[in-house]
Amino acid sequence: MAKKDYYNILGVDKSCDEKSLKTAFRKLAKQYHPDHNSGNPEAEAQFKEVSEAYERLKNPESRAAYDRYGHAAFDGSAGRGQGGAGFDGNFSSSFSDIFNDFFGDFGSTSRSNASANRGSDLRYNLEISLEEAFNGKSDTINVPMNTTCSTCSGSGGEKGEAPIICPSCQGSGKTLASQGFFTIERTCSSCHGNGKIVVNPCKSCAGQGRQKKPKKLNIDIPAGVEDGNRIRLSGQGEAGIRGGGPGDLYIFISIKPHIFFERDGSDLFCNVPVSMATAALGGQINIPTVDGGKTRVVIPEGSQNNKQFRLRSKGMPILRQKRQGDLYLKITVETPINLSKKQKELLKEFEEMSNDKTNPESHSFFKKIRDLWQ
Ligand SMILES: [Zn+2]
Numbered sequence: 001m002a003k004k005d006y007y008n009i010l011g012v013d014k015s016c017d018e019k020s021l022k023t024a025f026r027k028l029a030k031q032y033h034p035d036h037n038s039g040n041p042e043a044e045a046q047f048k049e050v051s052e053a054y055e056r057l058k059n060p061e062s063r064a065a066y067d068r069y070g071h072a073a074f075d076g077s078a079g080r081g082q083g084g085a086g087f088d089g090n091f092s093s094s095f096s097d098i099f100n101d102f103f104g105d106f107g108s109t110s111r112s113n114a115s116a117n118r119g120s121d122l123r124y125n126l127e128i129s130l131e132e133a134f135n136g137k138s139d140t141i142n143v144p145m146n147t148t149c150s151t152c153s154g155s156g157g158e159k160g161e162a163p164i165i166c167p168s169c170q171g172s173g174k175t176l177a178s179q180g181f182f183t184i185e186r187t188c189s190s191c192h193g194n195g196k197i198v199v200n201p202c203k204s205c206a207g208q209g210r211q212k213k214p215k216k217l218n219i220d221i222p223a224g225v226e227d228g229n230r231i232r233l234s235g236q237g238e239a240g241i242r243g244g245g246p247g248d249l250y251i252f253i254s255i256k257p258h259i260f261f262e263r264d265g266s267d268l269f270c271n272v273p274v275s276m277a278t279a280a281l282g283g284q285i286n287i288p289t290v291d292g293g294k295t296r297v298v299i300p301e302g303s304q305n306n307k308q309f310r311l312r313s314k315g316m317p318i319l320r321q322k323r324q325g326d327l328y329l330k331i332t333v334e335t336p337i338n339l340s341k342k343q344k345e346l347l348k349e350f351e352e353m354s355n356d357k358t359n360p361e362s363h364s365f366f367k368k369i370r371d372l373w374q
C-alpha cells in the first residue's frame with residue numbers, strides 16, 4: 001500500500017510555514033492521543049502517522065528532502081548506488097565531525113537512550129580552613145541545579161501522564177535519513193534520542209520532568225582531606241529528563257592558606273623566628289598546633305639558623321587512617337636591629353671575647369681566606 005502524503009496527513013498545504021505545521025500537529029496529536037483513545041487501534045495508528053509526518057516535515061532539511069524525493073527520501077532508496085560501496089556505514093561515523101558541521105545532529109549516533117535522559121554531573125567548589133580539614137566537617141550546602149519536577153513527579157506529562165513510545169522511531173531514538181546518496185543514522189528529532197515523547201507537557205517544567213531549584217544537601221568532609229580532593233555523591237547531581245537517572249555531584253575541596261602552617265601531604269611545616277640570644281643560650285618556645293592547642297618546644301643551646309625540629313604525630317590526620325603526620329619546625333635566628341648604645345657596647349665587648357671555639361665556622365672560614373692570600 002502506498003504511503004499517504006505527509007502534508008495530507010497533517011491537513012496542511014505544501015507551502016505552509018513551520019508555525020501552522022506545528023499547530024496542525026498539536027491539534028491532531030491531541031485528538032488521537034492514546035490516553036484519550038484507549039483500546040482504539042485506529043486512533044493509535046493515526047497518532048503514529050501524524051507524529052511521523054510532523055517529525056519529517058518540521059526539520060527544514062528533511063522537509064526539503066521529502067519535497068524532492070517523496071517517501072523515498074527516508075527509506076534509503078533515494079540515490080542508492082551513486083555513492084558506491086563502503087559509504088553507507090563507516091562514512092558517517094568517521095566523518096561525523098564534518099556531518100555535524102553541515103547537518104546539525106546528522107551522523108551523531110553514539111548517544112544511547114540512557115545517557116540522553118541522564119542528568120548532568122555537577123561540580124560544587126567548597127573552600128574550608130586547614131583546621132576544618134584537620135577535624136573533618138559536617139555542612140549543609142545549597143547546590144543550584146535541576147531537580148525532579150514536583151508537579152509531574154518527573155514524568156514530564158500533565159498530571160503525571162507517562163511518556164509514550166516515540167512513534168517516529170518506535171522507541172529506538174534513531175532514524176535513518178538520506179542526504180543525496182548518503183544514508184545516515186541520526187538522532188530522532190521527535191524524541192531527541194530518548195525513545196519516548198510527552199504529548200501533553202507538564203506546565204511547571206515544560207515537559208522536561210525537572211525544574212531549576214537549589215538542592216539542600218548534608219555533607220560530611222572526612223578528616224584529612226587535601227586541597228584538590230573531590231568527594232563524589234552518587235546520584236545527587238542533576239535530575240534526569242523525564243524521570244531519567246540523576247547525575248552525580250562532585251564536591252571539589254580547596255583549603256585556605258594558613259597563617260602559620262604549610263602543608264605537604266600529612267606533614268605540616270612551620271617557620272619560627274627566635275632571637276639570637278635564645279638560639280645561643282637555649283630556651284623554650286610555645287608553638288600553636290593545628291588542633292587548636294599548643295606545644296612546648298625546647299631549643300637547645302647553640303641552635304643554628306634553619307635548624308629543623310620534628311614533632312611526631314602533630315601533623316594532619318591521614319585520610320581513613322588512625323595515624324597522623326608530623327609537624328616540622330624550622331627556626332630562623334633573628335639578627336637584632338635598632339640597638340641601643342648600651343646594647344651595642346655589650347655586643348662589642350661580647351665580640352672581643354669571641355674566638356674559634358665560640359664561632360668555629362666563621363673563624364675557620366676567614367682563616368682559610370687569610371692562608372690563601374699569604
Ligand atoms: Zn513537571
Ligand SMILES: [Zn+2]
Nearest residue numbers: 166169188191
Ligand atoms: Zn523518536
